Amino acid sequence: MSHARSVIWYVIAGGLATASHYATTIFAVEVVKVWPVAASMMGFAVGAVVKYVMNYRVTFRSSSPHREALPRFALYLAVLFVLNAIVFYLLNERAGWHYLLAQLSSTILLIPPGYVMGRFWVFPR
Template identity: 45%
Template sequence: MFALLARLFQEHRAFAMQFATFVGVGLTAAAGHFATLAFMVEHEFAGPVLASLSGFIVGSIISYILNSRFTFESTRSHAGALPRFAAVAGIAFVLTGILMELLANRLGLYYLLAQAITTGLVLIWTFTAYRLWAFAHKAGARAERKGER
């Protein structure tokens, strides 16, 4: 069993490392998101949904900076990657609002638990869309960049 897992990891090492980096960046962005959420709710500046969406903006800024640099080593310029990132994040923003409304307000879950569930579900969307579209390499750009070194 261990040999099979080791072989699978070796075959998919680049993907596994990219996903692990994405999770690390996501945890950092989530810390900013959750801190903003908790601060706003606990100090009664906003309810769970509005506070979550405010935290989402904080987390998105952290996510863009770290993912473009470390996770995806994007060969796209910021002018090319940022609008794509914003499109993916915009959909994730709407999903976050809907899920938080459903989980925290309609189902009555504790707002931090609702946010944890929401974060896990939205992560599936964002990783896939960032990897395949927002930070996808421009054809030939990596080869050109290596040739410059």
């Protein structure tokens, strides 16, 4: 698959994962009244499932067995999970940003490292 095609599918898969993440976060904050940082972390977990399936099957068309790709993906997600939590916490709790603006900023900041790690380490050709 060409680099351009994988970038396009990464953005689409990321959009679906992000929509899942945000829907979960908003529901948890607005309906269940969960602390925004915890809600963001829950949303991240939901989006992670969407992200793995889409990136494995469509974006990178991985031929790696799940027993190889899934542990790498779990570590990749752990790194992004911690970075998301830190950025979100700093923007929401410390800087006082609205939780949706903090989440959007965190998402945008994590796109480039997420793509590079996904393409070259999690789902290598």
